[in-house]
Amino acid sequence: MVHHNIQIGLENILRDTAPEEVPGVQNGDVGRTSNVTYGIDDTPPWYLCIFMALQHYLTMIGAIVAIPFILCPALCMLDTDPDRSNIISTMIFVTGLITWLQATFGCRLPIVQGGTISFLVPTLAILGLPVWKCPSEDALVAMPEEDRRIVWMTRMCELSGAIAVSALFQLFLGYFGVIGSLLRYVTPLTIAPTVALVGLTLFDHAASAASQQWGIAAGTFILLTIFSQCLDKVNIPTLSYKRGSGFSISWFPLFKLFPVLITITIMWAICGILTATDVFPEGHPARTDLKVNIIEDAPWFRIPYPGQWGVPTVSVAGVLGMLAGVLACTVESISYYPTTARMCAAPPPPLHAINRGLGTEGLGTVLAGLWGSGNGTNTFGENVGAIGVTKVGSRRVVQYAAGLMVLQGVVGKLGAVFIIIPQPIVGGLFCVMFGMISAFGLSALQYVDLNSSRNLYIIGFSLFFPLVLTRWMSVHSGVIDTGVEALDAVLQVLLSTSILVGGVVGCLLDNLVPGTDEERGLAAWSQQMSLEATTVTTEGDTYDFPIGMSLIRRWKWTYYLPFMPTYEPGKFTALFKRKKES
Template structure:
């Protein structure tokens, strides 16, 4: 079967009650195009927030999410339906990198992360995932995800201070929309909450649309080139653990829903996400990950066709070619961003706890309790350590503390008493999708 061909599912119009449209099938093209547009709406609420919080150009970020999605589909042989959007896990290291070395240095960190993730993908393709499960048990992965969220807390408060009232309304809007609406509206709570917040900000005179009026309707995004600073690149290393968990979770989630064995392409998925992040870093976009929002759309529609994702990628590409759209996104008031970031950063932190729960981590055992606790304090307080020209901050130090303390304590425990097993089982897949992103 050719890479860019799909088999028509039935008559292409209807899906039987007990059937699904598999990745290499499609509905009629009008229906497939409509599903692609729905996937763009689902991803947009999260993808546009990342450049707003990091200062990256929104149009450039959307452009590279579209390019990354199409690269992902190519590398996985059109077998794994996915939209590749901006990862929230990159917000903290990008913010720190921009503050210390500028945007170009942050892009260098993205390139380094992407290349390392691609290398992990190659190793997984040939060696399997067992080594990841041993290196990254749930207690470690959960602690890393949680400390990333806690490390971002001061940044959220800095934006809330700009307009407390607008921030409260924005956060409340996201919360209410999430629980009041089902289907696509509920999945667009971030986007709709932003709209509500912007309306309030406009009524309060906080919304400046001058740049939107001056922007052209059609034009290329603003591209940029990376520079490579070892001290900055080190800030991005912990994100690797998050991206690995997200991609593995994505593969297993889609496999469970479609009934297809997709484990053999796990390595390709990691490689593809690494390539997408590398390309984004080379051109000025943000780091990428597979999106849980789009898994939700697939679960609701039972359509897993990769053809719909090609349509989504093309729609997003067209959207990125309008500077006016980028200017409108960039004009989002700080108070609105403060409300959104309070919800989003808190979700990142709590997702770490979800990993602990799914992995059945026993915190009655000090081997689990101490590494996680130490890592969280280091990350939340943003400990720093200067070694020559290199500066290590809270996320990298907390990650190192979790890994070293856990494996050291586990090894000593096994040596001391082989009959007393370590209380964190090997990585057990639950539904890791969304980890440190949404």
Template sequence: MQSSKVHPVDKKLPFWQLLIYGFQHVLAMYSGAVAVPLVLAGAIHLDVEHLIYLINADLFTCGIATLVQTLSMGPYIGSKLPIVQGCTFTAVTPMILIANSAGGGAEGLRVVYGSVIVAGLICFITANYFSKLLRFFPPVVTGAVITIIGLTLMPVAVGWIAGVNPAAPDYAAPMNIMIALLVLVLILFLYRVSSGFIGHIAVLLGLIFGTVVAALLGYVDFSAVGQAASLGITTPFAFGMPVFEPVSCIAMTLVMLVTMAETTGDVIAVGKIVNKPTDEEILCKALRADGFSTALGGILNAFPYTAFAQNIGLVSITGVRSRYVVAMGGVILMILGLLPKLAAVVACIPNMVLGGAGLAMFGMVAASGIQALSKVNFVGNCNMMVIAVSVAVALIPIGAPTFYSKFPTGVQLICTSGITIGSITAILLNLILNKGTD
């Protein structure tokens, strides 16, 4: 009788289910998790050895951050929601600028990590004040934000399938599209015919199937597995003691403010999907977890951390709402960070396979937003216009990535994130047109 009263978010599943479902979450977010160190290392001229170290440190810290968010650390840090934490891509450009202004390489990273630590601490301290903004998220804004999250993620899945360089010979290659389509069709089939365990791991099975097909066609390269080290230990301040340069600290703090806005939307979206509405206390704890993990990232040679939106779609598709599943994913991430060979095996999943799964996962996030909007009253108010304009504004940087390139850096930080500018637009329009009501 007692167990029936346990909310699905707090339900503890058998170990083998936790392991399989958790691994599914890791596969869904892995490519996004390693993208930041890959881009950063190339831009600031780090050698391969340092790149590998950054990836290991990032995965290990991702795992810790996810455990803090899902299981909490004391009564004040962590939302206790099924949220995977990963490094935010919003911070990539500022980190590159900060590092290169200090000479690049390992020396530049010392300045980056100093700014990351300060920004994380400020995020932690201001979480209580930032969470009070939740009152500006009535149903019409919440539904619009969730829809925006899903729509702005779609180009990521398309990029995984087609590639990022239109000039490349294999860009949008028919075979890549066919493999992605096979993965998507299998996920849809399993989702339709099975509501039990098989249905819950539809994305995992789709990724495995797609990887096997891609391997048979010669699209998978396992050479990195043999080259990777057997053990990699992350030590604090591996690149030297952090340098706290004032301007860099201010710039990274602005990045964290943008990230906090994105986290707010992500936490609200997760709360809707798992039927555990976000209140001010939960949001505050989630933001504190972001701040703590970001400061920890600066210590452990990693990066600023936030909720990973792609995993929200996975929760929606599978219907598995237990935070302990995501916590197991955090444990797996820590193990991958310590065992580079295992991490290299996961990295062998081709992007077009991830893209096929991404179409379903990100689409489910957008569908959840549309479902939330279906319950909004559209009579006698301006809700239709709030949704229309906020979604349109959010899609501007998606359709035209350089649209804001002539604006000051601070404006670009906010406006080039579709989720952030779309959320701000929805809040402001609701305040102006609806006077803050829904």
């Protein structure tokens, strides 16, 4: 996550911060490396945990707030609707809740789980159905406030039900250990179109936001390029404190870690100056005072709760459409688990940790749907990169970060601050973010033979055909007429979801068209995943539950459950074989 997730400089971070070879470490075992300040099981002092947790929070907040800028207009919400800040607060609150569950009882890696753009593609396809078409902006403005709330809340309930039900598939996939049998079909030529099309499909939204003031948008992506690509090796001197040695000067990779936030701050200040001097006329989309009423109307404290927008509704078309986002996130998260373990100097995650992580991510998406965030959850690649930069892989730090997110989700006015970011700045960010998502998907092609005409055919067709089909479907929304209205809606959503069409086309062609394992990149890909079904059941293992392990080890039936730390993959097969022979 897929992804999911926004990959500014992540590949460089992972390459530059790969753990060093440890003498005496063999067969894939990983010990504490000299370049890791805090390992996965280490507990830094509480005051350091707070500051390091703040880094994780600031790293993910840019990606989180980008989602409502696309979601809210699709829900038929006005730009000045104060409920936009409540949706952001709900997203951040759920992010904190699921991150804590994942780090504590899930895969137990220090990863942040949060909203993902991968769910926006099927969301827009669902809301593009004729039944969910928005009234004109003039009609919305003329409506009483209560009627406007009913309009967007009805759509949110539809999304909430679709997200929650579709995520049950990922929950089942993880907790029941199905992932091992499915991985052989999830190849680089499946991942590339699935993830790349997430970014490519959303270019209309980037163009719409950036075109409101191209000068501000251009300044945004120019600064973002300078900070993330040109100044990423430049460190800033900062004052730090270490017990025993006191205060000292350390060098902090500010531009590599926070290029998005620095860019937003600078461009927001420029917009503020141009607003104060009336260079931007009244009502201009780049003015900083355009939506200031949102902060005034937002409550100081508001606790999000399940069903806050109404009872979720479920439709077959919505569930099947959202399933595309769930599959994309599953594929992306799988690739992050072994990467995060290496960066934390932890042992490779065994199969039970992988299964439990995916199951917990599915549970998180179910909860996100029920809470009404309008989105699902996925592993944040930015925070994986932050571990490599800071050399802090402590699980406790991410648990503190989860606490900060929950707190921020309760303080309503903090969520409202992000809504008033001028739209051209958001458009400039989209130009980079969506492009990087596409590039991250295409990076999976490094494992395949790009000199193979077979592979080039699959890549080209699985990327181009979904764009053609989905664009045609959006223009001819009523073209499908089977006589069954429910079936028409299902086909409309499925054929309008580019990541689903691209993933299915790539998967089918790669598994049906003849090709060698080397040509398809399967050998290199399986080595990258490192999903061996190993089990370590010693006391104090990294992937054990924090409580109850002595009791779990005494219960022999837990050895058959794919998500338990005591899981032994061959035990169930052996038991079944013995019963068959007897």
